[in-house]
Amino acid sequence: MTELLKVQDLKTQFLTRDGTVHAVNGVSFNLNPGETLGIVGESGCGKSVSVMSILRLIQSPPGKVVGGKAIFDQKDLMQMSNEEIRQVRGSKISMIFQDPMTSFNPVLTIGRQITEPLEEHMGMSIKEARKHAVEMLKIVGIPNPSDRMNDYPHHFSGGMRQRVMIAMALTCNPQILIADEPTTALDVTIQAQILELVKHLRDTLGMAIIWITHDLGIIAGLADRVAVMYAGYIIEEALVKEFYKNFQHPYSLGLLGSLPRVDLNDRHKLVPIEGLPPVLYEDPSYCPFASRCRFKLERCSIEKPNLLPSSLEHRVACWVDPKTGRERQ
Amino acid sequence: MTSSDDVLLHVEKLVKYFPIMRGIIFQKQVGFVHAVDNISFDIHRGETLGLVGESGCGKSTTGRAILQLQKPTSGQVIFEGVDLVTLKPRELRKMRRKMQMIFQDPYASLNPRMTIGEIIGEPLRLHGLANRKESDEQVVVLLMLVGLNPAYANRFPHEFSGGQRQRIGVARSLSLNPSLIVCDEPISALDVSIQAQVVNLLEELQQKFNLAYLFIAHDLSMVRHISTRVAVMYLGWIVELAPRDELFSHPLHPYTQALLSAVPIPDPEAEENRKRIILEGDVPSPVNPPSGCRFRTRCPVAKKDCQEQVPEYREITSGHFVACHFAG
Numbered sequence: 001m002t003e004l005l006k007v008q009d010l011k012t013q014f015l016t017r018d019g020t021v022h023a024v025n026g027v028s029f030n031l032n033p034g035e036t037l038g039i040v041g042e043s044g045c046g047k048s049v050s051v052m053s054i055l056r057l058i059q060s061p062p063g064k065v066v067g068g069k070a071i072f073d074q075k076d077l078m079q080m081s082n083e084e085i086r087q088v089r090g091s092k093i094s095m096i097f098q099d100p101m102t103s104f105n106p107v108l109t110i111g112r113q114i115t116e117p118l119e120e121h122m123g124m125s126i127k128e129a130r131k132h133a134v135e136m137l138k139i140v141g142i143p144n145p146s147d148r149m150n151d152y153p154h155h156f157s158g159g160m161r162q163r164v165m166i167a168m169a170l171t172c173n174p175q176i177l178i179a180d181e182p183t184t185a186l187d188v189t190i191q192a193q194i195l196e197l198v199k200h201l202r203d204t205l206g207m208a209i210i211w212i213t214h215d216l217g218i219i220a221g222l223a224d225r226v227a228v229m230y231a232g233y234i235i236e237e238a239l240v241k242e243f244y245k246n247f248q249h250p251y252s253l254g255l256l257g258s259l260p261r262v263d264l265n266d267r268h269k270l271v272p273i274e275g276l277p278p279v280l281y282e283d284p285s286y287c288p289f290a291s292r293c294r295f296k297l298e299r300c301s302i303e304k305p306n307l308l309p310s311s312l313e314h315r316v317a318c319w320v321d322p323k324t325g326r327e328r329q
Numbered sequence: 330m331t332s333s334d335d336v337l338l339h340v341e342k343l344v345k346y347f348p349i350m351r352g353i354i355f356q357k358q359v360g361f362v363h364a365v366d367n368i369s370f371d372i373h374r375g376e377t378l379g380l381v382g383e384s385g386c387g388k389s390t391t392g393r394a395i396l397q398l399q400k401p402t403s404g405q406v407i408f409e410g411v412d413l414v415t416l417k418p419r420e421l422r423k424m425r426r427k428m429q430m431i432f433q434d435p436y437a438s439l440n441p442r443m444t445i446g447e448i449i450g451e452p453l454r455l456h457g458l459a460n461r462k463e464s465d466e467q468v469v470v471l472l473m474l475v476g477l478n479p480a481y482a483n484r485f486p487h488e489f490s491g492g493q494r495q496r497i498g499v500a501r502s503l504s505l506n507p508s509l510i511v512c513d514e515p516i517s518a519l520d521v522s523i524q525a526q527v528v529n530l531l532e533e534l535q536q537k538f539n540l541a542y543l544f545i546a547h548d549l550s551m552v553r554h555i556s557t558r559v560a561v562m563y564l565g566w567i568v569e570l571a572p573r574d575e576l577f578s579h580p581l582h583p584y585t586q587a588l589l590s591a592v593p594i595p596d597p598e599a600e601e602n603r604k605r606i607i608l609e610g611d612v613p614s615p616v617n618p619p620s621g622c623r624f625r626t627r628c629p630v631a632k633k634d635c636q637e638q639v640p641e642y643r644e645i646t647s648g649h650f651v652a653c654h655f656a657g
Contacts, residue, residue: 042520157611187383187547189608192591196607214521217550217593221600240597258525260554262592263599265574269532270554272525276490 003030004175004208005054005093010068012046012053015061022283023049025232026068028307031176036202036209038223038240040216040255044277046232047212051178055093056085072176091121094169098181100161104153111149114168121172136167140197159190163197170201178210183218195222216259220244225313228252231278231288234307238314248316250293287319295320297327337509337541338372338395343404345387345394349616363615364390366565367404369642372509377535377542379556379573381549381588383612386562388545392511395543396428397421408509426456429502433514435494439486445472445497446482452504471500475530492523499530503538511543516551528555549592553577558648561585564615564623567642571649581645581656584624622654630655 012024024046031037041047052058054070054077070077072093077085089095094117097103105113114136115129124132130149137145140163153161162182169177179198183191199222202209211223219226220240227237228249236249247253254273275292278284287293290300299319307317310328321328346361365387372378380388394401397413406413413424432438439448449471450464459467469479475496486494495515502510512531516524528551534540546552552559553573560570561584569582580586587606594600608627613619619626625635634654644650645657 042522159611187612188549188591189383189587190611191593192605192607195593196605215593216521216595217600220595220597221593244595244597254522256595258522259595260550261594261596262550262553262577262589263594265578270525270529272529273522274526276492276523277520 002033004033004035004072005031006069006071007031007050007054008069008071010050010053010070011066012049012058012063013066014063019281022280023063023232024053025280025283027229027232027234028068029227029234029237031208031210033175034202034206034208035225036211036223038219038226039210039212039229040214040219040226041229042214042277044280045229047229048180050229051095051180051210051212055089055095055178056080057089057095087121090117090169090174091172092174093176093178094172094174095178095180096162096165096169096182098184100158100165100182100185101153103165104161106153109150109152110156110164110168114149114164114171117168117172133167133171136171137164139201140164140167140170141193142167158186159193162186162190162194166194166197166201170205170207173205174207176208176210178212180212181214184213184215191218198222216255228255232280232283233288233317234315235289235317236315237307242311242314246311246314248310248314248322249289249318250295250320250322251289253322254292254294287317293320295322295325299327335373336371337374337409338543339405339407340371340391340395341369341405341407343368343391343394343406344402345390345399346402360616363565363618365394365401366618368562368565368567370560370567370570372541372543373557374508374541375535375539376557377544377555379552379559380543380545380562381547381552381559382562383547383588385564385612385615387565387615388562389513391562392430392513392543392545396425396430396511398430422456426452426505427507428509428511429505429507430511430513431495431498431502431515434518435491435498436486436518438498439494441486444483444485445489448486448497449482449500449504452501456505458505467504468500471504474503474534475500490523491519492526495519495527496530499527499534503534506538507540509541509543511545513545514547515544517546517548524551531555549589561588564612564618566623566652567650568624568653569649569651575646575649579649581649581651582624582653583628583630583655587629622652624653 008028010024010027014021014023027050039047053065114133118124118129118132134145142148142163183194223240226240226243227234230251236252257271273292278288286302286304287300290296297320305317305319307315310316319327343365344367345365347364348358349360350356351359382388393399395406401414446468450468453459453464468482472479477496516527544555556573558572559576560567563584569585580589587608590606610627613626621637622635622640625631640652640654642650642652
């Protein structure tokens with residue numbers, strides 16, 4: 001299978017007054033056509049910075065992509081000129097954000113904001129673009145779309161605004177949709193509406209999705225493959241069904257252990273991960289999870305494990321096999 | 330279940346409306362936000378009542394109205410046999426020792442200019458229960474209790490992470506030895522791995538001191554984990570209240586059913602086989618709540634009756650209350 005997007009050894013750092021923050025430390029993954037990849041991790045683990053780096057949306061200074069490639073359409077997005085990358089953003093790869101209020105321009109009507117990429121990227125006339133935009137709003141389930149074109153973002157509720165944002169992102173028929181926690185700010189019943197909508201659109205339009213979230217429940221219902229990030233690294237990656245059955249990294253174990261289940265009737269004590277996530281002022285030469293790990297061995301605080309295949313379609317970066325507590329063979 | 334003399338808090342027909350004013354100089358009242366409308370429930374000693382609902386349903390207002398941080402419009406809040414609504418400020422202040430609050434935002438709820446020792450010790454000194462030296466000793470005990478190093482007492486809030494700050498908030502609420510703590514979304518600002526740490530701490534403290542919690546949250550899986558009984562709110566009403574396992578295994582109100590089916594489960598196979606009830610539209614405005622049943626505009630089983638008749642909040646089986654014409 002030829003991959004649609006191939007990210008290799010991506011590294012992003014931020015220069016701050018207190019030192020260099022190593023936000024992303026060599027992230028590599030592939031995205032196949034039509035596939036949904038879920039990226040999971042806690043705040044500050046580098047999941048947003050990774051995808052923002054791919055689209056070159058990191059503000060510089062203070063941020064800088066210091067290494068790596070992102071091959072899309074046989075070209076490296078990292079090497080493109082500003083003009084070239086502008087042609088990719090919003091048209092071939094588009095993005096939806098967590099906060100639907102702050103990601104719109106409050107003084108332009110949503111009609112203007114949806115038609116802009118159409119005129120910009122597809123060379124449509126204003127009239128064509130408006131027609132297409134109304135069509136898109138209808139697809140994402142906005143009632144009376146042609147009237148609502150003249151409304152401003154603050155006229156919409158949170159869930160409706162997220163629908164408009166999805167319409168805007170999909171209007172140029174992108175090959176990849178990047179979703180950065182788009183349902184985190186929404187209530188569960190509205191979140192369920194948006195997830196249903198995205199699944200439906202994915203099946204009809206056939207785009208690939210990178211879905212960033214901290215909610216392992218959303219990933220289970222939506223993604224084909226999952227990558228878990230910690231401290232700027234992907235520490236485990238697998239097909240979704242394989243992952244939930246056979247997760248191997250102690251951090252994945254910890255994440256799932258600290259989640260209660262709404263559908264089960266057991267009252268076991270939650271098993272939290274002790275300690276705190278590391279501050280990334282340095283890129284450690286040992287396993288970044290070692291200080292919080294229950295299975296820590298001597299080797300863990302000396303040498304950093306690489307992300308290596310443990311079985312077919314399953315990669316993990318850990319020296320220990322949590323089933324035996326001994327070093328992996 | 331527990332006998333009636335175990336009731337720590339009894340809330341009867343609690344109502345809280347917020348007036349909407351128009352005009353700058355000649356202000357005129359033009360309407361009300363019906364934040365909490367006629368709700369009744371009990372909390373027993375040592376139990377956790379989970380209060381769930383979506384944003385704007387009135388769950389935080391309920392918590393604040395119980396503590397009299399916002400004066401209820403009408404209704405009674407009877408705590409240890411005393412109606413708090415009618416108390417004078419001085420008497421109320423005495424009662425406040427026994428009921429404390431933990432807030433959602435661990436960043437905004439701690440004074441950035443006070444050391445955490447001062448923050449935790451302040452309630453003791455304000456209530457005249459300890460002098461400086463005694464309160465310092467008490468702070469050490471409290472910090473150890475919530476799992477923080479007592480040597481941190483001289484540090485400022487910004488030196489701590491979110492989870493640690495929430496522990497500081499817990500220590501502060503415990504300093505007066507309360508019998509009820511209102512936890513207003515205490516974990517929703519925290520990361521998953523840290524949430525479990527704080528929830529485990531709350532459970533340990535509950536067992537140690539026989540605390541009662543009103544646990545306000547929108548995360549249903551966490552509520553199922555921590556609660557003894559659960560109340561579901563929608564647009565200012567309690568639509569269903571039941572013991573935890575009863576509510577989660579036999580939800581009777583269509584809103585509860587939809588809410589439960591909307592929570593993602595971290596198991597791909599369970600996700601595939603689930604029947605999801607997707608609610609249409611958004612929550613209506615609490616300024617003009619729908620007539621009759623407030624849920625009828627989004628209800629998948631609503632009939633014509635629901636438009637006219639307010640559903641009675643009634644007990645279907647022992648301890649299981651529902652406000653729906655068709656339940657039971």
